[in-house]
Amino acid sequence: MNLFRNNTYLYTTAFLFFVGLSLVVVILPALYNQKNNAPLPGTEPLREDALAGKHVFIANGCVACHSQQVRNVAMDNVWGPRPNVAADYAHNTRMHWWMNTATLMGTERTGPDLTNIGTRLPSVDWHLLHLYNPRAVVEESIMPAYPWMFKVTTHVEEGDKVVNVPTEFLRGQEGTVVATREALQLVAYLQSLQQAPLPDGTVTPAFLYKSQAPAATAQTTTTDAAPAEAVVDGAAIYAANCQACHQATGTGLKGAFPPLKGSAIVQNDNPEVLIDIILQGYNAREEYGEMPAIGTINHLKPEEITAIINHERTSWGNSAREVSVAEVKDIIAMLESKKNNP
Amino acid sequence: MRPARTLLTYILLLTIPALPLAGYAQPVAEQSAPLLAQPGILITLVLILIPLLAAFIFMIWQVRRTLLRLQWQKQPTTQADQLEYLEGEAINAARLQRKPTLVYQLSGRELAGANTPDDSRGIIQQASNEHVIPFVAEKKKAQSRPAVDPKLTRLILWYLGSATCWLVIGTTVGEYLGIKFVSPDADTVPWLSFGRLRPVHTNAVFWGWSTLAMLGLGYYVVPKVSNTAIASIRQGWQTLILVNAAVALGSLCLMNGINNAGGEYREYVWPVMALFGLGLIITLINFLRTVARRTTTEIYISNWYILSAIIFVLVITVIAYWPTWQNGLGETIVQGYYMHQGVGMWFMLFNLGLVYYFLPQQLNKPIYSYSLGILAFWAQILFYTLIGTHHFVFSSIPWWLQTVAIVGSMGMLIPVIAGTTNFFMTLKGGWNKIASSYTLPFYVTGIIFYFTGSLQGTAEAFRFTNLLWHFTDFTVAHSHLTMYGIIAFLLWASIYALVPRLTGHEPPQWLVGAHFWLAFLGMMFYTIPLMIGGTLRGLMWMEGKPFIESVVLMAPYWLWRAIGGSLMWLSHLLFAYNFYRMVVGVRAAHPAATPVREALA
Numbered sequence: 031m032n033l034f035r036n037n038t039y040l041y042t043t044a045f046l047f048f049v050g051l052s053l054v055v056v057i058l059p060a061l062y063n064q065k066n067n068a069p070l071p072g073t074e075p076l077r078e079d080a081l082a083g084k085h086v087f088i089a090n091g092c093v094a095c096h097s098q099q100v101r102n103v104a105m106d107n108v109w110g111p112r113p114n115v116a117a118d119y120a121h122n123t124r125m126h127w128w129m130n131t132a133t134l135m136g137t138e139r140t141g142p143d144l145t146n147i148g149t150r151l152p153s154v155d156w157h158l159l160h161l162y163n164p165r166a167v168v169e170e171s172i173m174p175a176y177p178w179m180f181k182v183t184t185h186v187e188e189g190d191k192v193v194n195v196p197t198e199f200l201r202g203q204e205g206t207v208v209a210t211r212e213a214l215q216l217v218a219y220l221q222s223l224q225q226a227p228l229p230d231g232t233v234t235p236a237f238l239y240k241s242q243a244p245a246a247t248a249q250t251t252t253t254d255a256a257p258a259e260a261v262v263d264g265a266a267i268y269a270a271n272c273q274a275c276h277q278a279t280g281t282g283l284k285g286a287f288p289p290l291k292g293s294a295i296v297q298n299d300n301p302e303v304l305i306d307i308i309l310q311g312y313n314a315r316e317e318y319g320e321m322p323a324i325g326t327i328n329h330l331k332p333e334e335i336t337a338i339i340n341h342e343r344t345s346w347g348n349s350a351r352e353v354s355v356a357e358v359k360d361i362i363a364m365l366e367s368k369k370n371n372p
Numbered sequence: 373m374r375p376a377r378t379l380l381t382y383i384l385l386l387t388i389p390a391l392p393l394a395g396y397a398q399p400v401a402e403q404s405a406p407l408l409a410q411p412g413i414l415i416t417l418v419l420i421l422i423p424l425l426a427a428f429i430f431m432i433w434q435v436r437r438t439l440l441r442l443q444w445q446k447q448p449t450t451q452a453d454q455l456e457y458l459e460g461e462a463i464n465a466a467r468l469q470r471k472p473t474l475v476y477q478l479s480g481r482e483l484a485g486a487n488t489p490d491d492s493r494g495i496i497q498q499a500s501n502e503h504v505i506p507f508v509a510e511k512k513k514a515q516s517r518p519a520v521d522p523k524l525t526r527l528i529l530w531y532l533g534s535a536t537c538w539l540v541i542g543t544t545v546g547e548y549l550g551i552k553f554v555s556p557d558a559d560t561v562p563w564l565s566f567g568r569l570r571p572v573h574t575n576a577v578f579w580g581w582s583t584l585a586m587l588g589l590g591y592y593v594v595p596k597v598s599n600t601a602i603a604s605i606r607q608g609w610q611t612l613i614l615v616n617a618a619v620a621l622g623s624l625c626l627m628n629g630i631n632n633a634g635g636e637y638r639e640y641v642w643p644v645m646a647l648f649g650l651g652l653i654i655t656l657i658n659f660l661r662t663v664a665r666r667t668t669t670e671i672y673i674s675n676w677y678i679l680s681a682i683i684f685v686l687v688i689t690v691i692a693y694w695p696t697w698q699n700g701l702g703e704t705i706v707q708g709y710y711m712h713q714g715v716g717m718w719f720m721l722f723n724l725g726l727v728y729y730f731l732p733q734q735l736n737k738p739i740y741s742y743s744l745g746i747l748a749f750w751a752q753i754l755f756y757t758l759i760g761t762h763h764f765v766f767s768s769i770p771w772w773l774q775t776v777a778i779v780g781s782m783g784m785l786i787p788v789i790a791g792t793t794n795f796f797m798t799l800k801g802g803w804n805k806i807a808s809s810y811t812l813p814f815y816v817t818g819i820i821f822y823f824t825g826s827l828q829g830t831a832e833a834f835r836f837t838n839l840l841w842h843f844t845d846f847t848v849a850h851s852h853l854t855m856y857g858i859i860a861f862l863l864w865a866s867i868y869a870l871v872p873r874l875t876g877h878e879p880p881q882w883l884v885g886a887h888f889w890l891a892f893l894g895m896m897f898y899t900i901p902l903m904i905g906g907t908l909r910g911l912m913w914m915e916g917k918p919f920i921e922s923v924v925l926m927a928p929y930w931l932w933r934a935i936g937g938s939l940m941w942l943s944h945l946l947f948a949y950n951f952y953r954m955v956v957g958v959r960a961a962h963p964a965a966t967p968v969r970e971a972l973a
Contacts, residue, residue: 034669034670034671035669035670035671037660037663037664037666037671040671040676041660041679041680041683044676044680044683044684044753045680045683045687047750047753047754048680048683048684048687048717048753048757049687051753051754051757051758052687052688052691052709052757055709055757055758055760055761055773055776056691056705056706056709056760057691059702059705059769059770059773060698060701060702060703060705060706061697061702063700063701063702063705063769063770064698064699064700064701064702067700067701088631088633088634089568089629089630089631090562090565090567090568090629091565091566091567091568091570091571091626091631091639092567093567093634094566094567094570094571095566095567097843099767099768101765101766101767102766103766103839105839105913105914105916106766108916108919113768114767114768115768116701116768116769118768119700119701119704119768120700120701122700122701122703123699123700124699125633127695128641128642128643128695129631129632129633129641130632130633130634130635130638130642130698130703131633131698131699131700131702131703132633132634132703133634133700133701133703133704134633134634135634135704135764135767135768136634136843137636137763137842137843137847138843138847138848139843139844140845142919163557164556165556165557168920170920170923170924171556171920171923172552172553172556172923172930173556174552174556174565174566174567175556175557175560176565177560178560178562238766239839266918269918270918
């Protein structure tokens with residue numbers, strides 16, 4: 031056979047065979063896919079500070095542990111209300127001549143997926159403390175700490191973002207921890223990561239392998255697929271929405287997030303203020319971080335809010351009466367009307 | 373009748389190691405009934421069991437042999453034993469007969485006779501009459517080969533030396549990363565942060581260690597099987613400098629936060645990778661010129677694989693890095709293609725070429741089938757090229773592309789089985805040589821993992837197994853079983869086979885053995901816990917448990933990974949020392965005076 035003896039034939043054949051196959055499975059599909067893709071209506075490219083934050087995210091190799099893709103399988107429902115579609119990535123283009131497009135889909139989930147982190151964890155203060163040292167908010171976390179994105183100073187200047195760090199994580203340093211611009215940009219990027227709703231009339235792609243993960247749908251608070259008769263587990267919804275800051279023990283973190291254990295607001299016979307804070311957020315106390323409007327951001331339903339507050343009112347030694355869904359619905363309606371007609 | 377019964381006994385015995393596994397699998401099966409009915413899972417379990425079963429059969433065989441020997445020893449065979457069965461006069465007669473045997477001694481000259489020893493053909497290598505009990509088995513030394521051009525030797529040694537440096541550097545980083553899973557607050561230096569160091573580790577062992585070692589060995593094999601001299605030694609040096617520069621610069625960039633925006637093994641930015649590509653172009657031209665002026669009619673199969681591998685890695689580097697075309701989601705399609713072709717079309721293909729030369733050479737017999745090698749060559753190109761997208765199953769890239777990747781992964785059965793059959797049939801009849809060689813154990817390990825590791829990859833590509841294992845540490849275990857179990861072991865085998873022939877210096881054999889066992893056991897301690905932990909973690913995610921619980925679950929498995937990693941790292945230090953000894957040698961200690969040595973002196 032000629033191929034055995036003629037080096038030109040042999041290597042040219044191998045080269046053309048490989049390039050031909052590559053053309054079919056890579057080059058053409060890649061070109062076709064990025065040409066036939068457009069951002070979802072209503073979404074915008076990253077703002078300046080979020081874009082700068084994306085650079086920080088890339089430079090520190092966060093993609094090594096954090097994916098950004100909600101696959102169309104039921105187990106991924108915890109990371110976002112719907113599977114990602116190609117359009118979700120349409121805003122990602124090259125940021126520099128020397129750098130590739132950063133879709134940052136990732137191949138490892140050593141840490142949680144970040145597709146919808148802006149919705150799941152909206153608190154800036156939580157993110158800053160978590161970046162300063164993840165173990166300050168999540169004891170079991172193995173994420174690296176990023177203390178070099180903060181400075182410890184005795185002179186807090188006007189406009190500085192102060193981070194309330196519990197003393198045991200200051201490693202003996204004296205002073206106040208202040209976030210650098212880098213840290214604030216990174217948090218701005220994380221906050222920008224939100225799954226946009228599909229335009230009206232679009233069929234939402236289904237989650238596959240549903241039978242494999244029956245618990246996954248019940249766990250998520252953001253999905254609207256939860257059957258009405260399902261038992262709403264207050265502890266699980268608390269874990270998904272509140273625990274990051276207020277902790278599983280309800281004690282919060284000294285100097286960062288207020289305790290719910292023994293709290294007068296939580297145990298008040300009238301749950302009006304408590305429900306208002308869950309829906310609208312709260313920032314009246316200097317010594318603690320700002321509470322985001324978690325109920326509104328995560329679209330919590332009255333049943334879920336009832337489950338959360340009953341969990342809070344009866345756990346950790348708290349002993350207030352349980353409230354009913356009807357009562358919560360009334361209060362929500364009352365707060366709505368108050369907001370609309372002040 | 374008897375062989376049949378023995379066979380049955382063995383088969384029954386073989387099921388024993390599977391029992392604890394089955395027991396472990398039960399509670400899992402309750403939660404998710406079809407798990408053990410999933411083909412991907414079953415295939416993986418069988419693949420993991422294959423090396424264990426092989427070891428178990430070997431053990432049974434050894435025990436049986438020992439038992440038979442003991443039985444045989446019980447029978448009265450010596451004269452002293454027979455005395456017990458004699459009576460009366462017969463005892464005295466026997467005693468008298470035995471007396472001279474008690475005082476008889478060898479003179480030490482029975483074989484040599486009265487002549488002085490003489491070794492006119494230079495055959496005797498290990499003359500000794502010392503009776504020391506060896507702690508490790510003595511292995512054969514390297515046969516001397518026709519002289520190699522000293523300039524080429526120097527070039528090859530520099531390639532292998534810098535590869536060894538990158539191995540030590542890259543795995544020191546890897547070891548530190550493994551420790552960070554157990555102790556995340558080990559340091560707070562930005563340059564040593566996990567996300568920045570991880571690609572430093574992977575890229576240094578890919579482009580530094582494996583690539584440079586492969587090229588160095590290629591500079592020996594390509595001209596050797598063409599039966600001619602290398603076209604240009606000077607170009608060899610240019611490639612060496614360029615590739616080393618790319619890895620050094622790339623590592624510094626990564627630690628400084630300059631990277632290519634995600635995508636495994638594509639973290640170096642393109643200006644850095646351009647150096648790498650330029651280096652490979654130079655060597656490709658050099659090798660093509662060498663093959664063109666070969667003095668053999670045919671192109672030996674090694675050169676099919678080696679030169680094609682260089683052509684293909686250049687193609688994938690250009691496709692992946694060309695800075696003006698991908699701008700959007702195309703990046704992810706290219707990423708799947710790039711990372712898998714890098715492994716399959718560069719490291720695997722090149723190493724297969726090396727094995728097609730070194731394995732027959734070490735066994736001193738031809739390769740079993742030339743045709744199988746060619747079948748595997750074309751099948752590898754056809755199927756491997758298709759499978760890149762299996763890293764993004766269920767993601768937002770087209771469904772048909774994912775299906776093509778899964779089908780291609782199935783097609784990989786053909787080249788893998790063809791290659792493995794070829795190597796094992798070549799080994800057939802030569803198994804007894806393994807015990808007396810310090811390179812063959814590395815080859816056999818590499819070939820076994822070529823089979824199990826590659827097929828594990830096929831099983832992992834199925835949609836269900838993706839559900840279970842994707843995003844977990846199972847994939848990390850898989851990449852170590854393959855890049856380490858296959859590539860690194862085959863490279864060590866070839867380095868131990870080649871360097872003593874170039875320099876005339878042998879590595880200390882017991883340290884080669886220590887290197888082998890530390891690397892092998894370390895890899896087992898590294899991968900098996902990660903596979904178990906990865907599976908449990910995947911199940912936990914499928915059940916919808918809170919994420920942090922799966923982090924807590926992994927803690928002991930990550931600890932085992934750090935322990936296994938430490939053993940692997942230690943073995944690399946031993947390898948580096950062995951390499952040093954092979955290059956520099958050791959000032960000969962005064963050999964004990966023996967009759968043969970005296971005569972030879």
